[in-house]
Amino acid sequence: MKREAQEAYQYLRHEKKFPNMWCAGCGIGIVMGSLIRAVAGLGLDKDQVAVISGIGCTGRMPVYLDFNTMHTTHGRALAFATGLKMARPDMTVIVVMGDGDALAIGGNHFIHAARRNVGLTAIIVNNSTYGMTGGQVSPTTPTGKLGTTAPYGNIEQSFPVAELAKAAGASLVARSTVYHVAELDRLITKALTKKGFSVVEAVSYCHTGYGRLNKAGRPADMMRALKENAITVKAAAKKSPEELQDKIVRGVLHEADLTEYTELYAQIVARAQSQSEEDQT
Amino acid sequence: MSGQLLQGNEACALGALAAGCRFFGGYPITPSSDIAEAMARELPKVGGTFIQMEDEIASIAAVLGASVGGVKSMTATSGPGFSLMQENIGYAAMAEIPCVIVNVQRAGPSTGLPTSPSQGDVMQARWGTHGDHPIIALSPSTVRETFDLTVWAFNLSEKYRTPVILLMDEVVGHMRERTELPPRATIEVVDRFTPNVPPDWYFPYEETSADVPPIASFGEGYRFHITGLFHDRAGFPTQRLDEIQPWLERVFKKVSRHESDIIRLKEEWIKDAATVVVAYGATARSAREAVKIARRRGRKVGLIKLFTLWPFPEELFHRLARQGKRFVIAEMNLGQLSLELERIVGRRKVRGVHRADGQLITPDEILEAIRRR
Numbered sequence: 001m002k003r004e005a006q007e008a009y010q011y012l013r014h015e016k017k018f019p020n021m022w023c024a025g026c027g028i029g030i031v032m033g034s035l036i037r038a039v040a041g042l043g044l045d046k047d048q049v050a051v052i053s054g055i056g057c058t059g060r061m062p063v064y065l066d067f068n069t070m071h072t073t074h075g076r077a078l079a080f081a082t083g084l085k086m087a088r089p090d091m092t093v094i095v096v097m098g099d100g101d102a103l104a105i106g107g108n109h110f111i112h113a114a115r116r117n118v119g120l121t122a123i124i125v126n127n128s129t130y131g132m133t134g135g136q137v138s139p140t141t142p143t144g145k146l147g148t149t150a151p152y153g154n155i156e157q158s159f160p161v162a163e164l165a166k167a168a169g170a171s172l173v174a175r176s177t178v179y180h181v182a183e184l185d186r187l188i189t190k191a192l193t194k195k196g197f198s199v200v201e202a203v204s205y206c207h208t209g210y211g212r213l214n215k216a217g218r219p220a221d222m223m224r225a226l227k228e229n230a231i232t233v234k235a236a237a238k239k240s241p242e243e244l245q246d247k248i249v250r251g252v253l254h255e256a257d258l259t260e261y262t263e264l265y266a267q268i269v270a271r272a273q274s275q276s277e278e279d280q281t
Numbered sequence: 282m283s284g285q286l287l288q289g290n291e292a293c294a295l296g297a298l299a300a301g302c303r304f305f306g307g308y309p310i311t312p313s314s315d316i317a318e319a320m321a322r323e324l325p326k327v328g329g330t331f332i333q334m335e336d337e338i339a340s341i342a343a344v345l346g347a348s349v350g351g352v353k354s355m356t357a358t359s360g361p362g363f364s365l366m367q368e369n370i371g372y373a374a375m376a377e378i379p380c381v382i383v384n385v386q387r388a389g390p391s392t393g394l395p396t397s398p399s400q401g402d403v404m405q406a407r408w409g410t411h412g413d414h415p416i417i418a419l420s421p422s423t424v425r426e427t428f429d430l431t432v433w434a435f436n437l438s439e440k441y442r443t444p445v446i447l448l449m450d451e452v453v454g455h456m457r458e459r460t461e462l463p464p465r466a467t468i469e470v471v472d473r474f475t476p477n478v479p480p481d482w483y484f485p486y487e488e489t490s491a492d493v494p495p496i497a498s499f500g501e502g503y504r505f506h507i508t509g510l511f512h513d514r515a516g517f518p519t520q521r522l523d524e525i526q527p528w529l530e531r532v533f534k535k536v537s538r539h540e541s542d543i544i545r546l547k548e549e550w551i552k553d554a555a556t557v558v559v560a561y562g563a564t565a566r567s568a569r570e571a572v573k574i575a576r577r578r579g580r581k582v583g584l585i586k587l588f589t590l591w592p593f594p595e596e597l598f599h600r601l602a603r604q605g606k607r608f609v610i611a612e613m614n615l616g617q618l619s620l621e622l623e624r625i626v627g628r629r630k631v632r633g634v635h636r637a638d639g640q641l642i643t644p645d646e647i648l649e650a651i652r653r654r
Contacts (some may be wrong), residue, residue: 013506013517016515016517017517021496026285044502047500047504048500049501050500055602058631062506063506063508063517066504067504068499068503068504068505069504069505069506069507070346070349070499070506070507070508071344071506071507071508071510071518072342072372072509073342073368073369073372073509076339076369077332078345079338079339079340079342080342080343080345080346080349081346082306082334082342082343082346083304083332083342083343083344083345083347083348083350083354084347084349084350084499085347085348086330086332086346086347086350086501087303087330087346087347087350087351087352087354088350088351088499089306090500091499091500092349102332107338108335108336108339109335109342112334112335115463156282265325265343268325269325271325271329272322272326273325273326273328276326
């Protein structure tokens with residue numbers, strides 16, 4: 001543990017930006033820790049890593065991290081990241097988003113980034129609510145639950161993040177929770193090494209907004225719920241859809257080997273240049 | 282006669298390439314799509330990249346992402362797309378990211394008249410994104426000017442770390458003219474000022490004597506933070522008044538202290554003129570014809586063709602007004618830049634010629650205004 005704390009220290013902007021702005025007991029810091037351990041474990045050069053976010057509690061993550069960091073506009077992180085990746089295909093570009101950021105205002109960018117299979121690692125911290133603005137209903141709030149903008153209960157369906165990413169064409173889709181930290185480390189590591197668009201859904205909770213409204217208890221209670229509701233991909237394979245209704249299936253959910261977008265574009269460059277040479281001769 | 286038959290939108294793409302643009306992110310929209318098509322064809326030939334994004338919001342976002350990666354970047358759109366881009370244009374102003382946004386104006390509001398010209402986005406170019414911010418907007422009236430101003434738009438955006446908006450219009454965009462482009466070697470190309478200090482000493486938003494701090498690219502060892510929040514000199518979010526106020530002052534100074542470098546216009550027959558016709562974009566073509574006819578008829582009329590719309594040449598118009606001159610301003614909107622002119626010289630000295638129905642303003646309409654002046 002001590003070794004790991006020292007390791008993390010090298011990746012944090014300790015000189016200016018702490019303590020962080022998240023509520024005590026929040027899961028976002030755990031995801032940030034996993035991200036750091038994954039980058040450290042792979043020995044990536046900090047200068048060659050970019051972390052890009054949108055708006056919301058998760059959107060504040062990059063400011064603490066000693067990489068090339070960009071806190072963009074609400075929902076647009078993937079589009080900013082796409083431009084950066086095309087300009088600098090050599091860089092490792094990581095995008096961190098909350099569920100509202102990635103799937104509501106940024107939903108269109110999310111499916112198109114997956115469809116293009118751009119070499120980005122998208123980490124979605126899913127806490128089923130808009131935390132920073134005070135607990136409004138989000139695209140992953142379960143049906144029937146309360147939000148400050150759903151005071152009589154949410155009548156909308158929740159987005160199945162992983163299925164959406166898979167259907168849209170992502171190369172890797174994985175999910176774990178902020179309770180299963182070791183697994184989260186491994187999945188983010190895998191996502192960082194995967195060519196193409198990879199998605200890691202980190203299921204978290206918001207005790208301040210969602211938890212208080214829905215009487216879900218203290219952070220430890222919500223953490224325990226993650227532990228008890230999560231089920232491995234392997235175990236889930238033996239269950240019926242009904243039995244999996246309220247379960248969080250964790251592990252690698254989808255993997256495909258597709259050529260990454262900037263590699264395809266490099267082929268376009270080669271083709272255009274050879275054609276224009278032919279035209280000139 | 283030398284030169285080539287060239288379309289305005291093509292000239293814009295050629296200008297961008299000549300300026301060193303190597304990334305284009307865009308979304309199809311009439312009457313600007315030719316620019317995206319030309320860039321899709323030409324960029325890979327020079328090792329650049331083109332991407333058609335899922336909408337205009339994503340287009341400008343990708344442009345900013347690429348620019349942060351150190352690549353000169355642009356997008357091109359028209360009214361509806363320009364509306365969608367506004368939030369991220371503000372981000373570019375706040376984070377001081379160089380980029381060029383081309384708006385080939387069509388008649389609006391809303392879907393309007395997609396294939397008809399307008400100059401209805403002049404105020405949107407100035408104030409379209411929320412919050413106080415400086416902006417540079419340029420407007421060409423010929424195909425050759427489109428080439429030149431596109432190059433210059435990149436130069437200004439790189440030099441001043443700011444978004445620059447090129448306001449074309451449907452006529453200038455779609456029009457074909459015999460055009461002679463400048464020889465490659467004569468084109469001035471400005472690149473962004475990059476830091477030469479060790480990373481520990483680098484502050485991406487530092488106060489400098491030139492008002493424009495150097496900009497490092499991602500991936501080059503500087504590892505700084507970019508945010509749309511108000512930030513300190515290191516780029517970290519701040520709510521401290523002693524950091525917010527200096528930032529505001531500096532970004533406005535970037536433009537206001539360098540107006541003599543940024544403002545370009547062409548004066549003709551101004552010296553003896555009692556009436557000065559002011560115009561820009563396609564309208565400047567009719568205005569020049571009207572002024573020539575009026576002068577043949579013995580009227581003392583001059584012309585100011587504006588290339589820079591924002592910042593507006595306030596000092597010049599103050600001076601001309603003090604000399605007792607009166608003004609006719611012609612623009613394809615119901616009064617936008619004319620408001621700025623009225624603010625400076627007084628309402629009674631300005632007669633506007635306006636239409637927003639997708640039709641060009643004719644020399645006759647401007648002549649009539651000169652006569653009644």
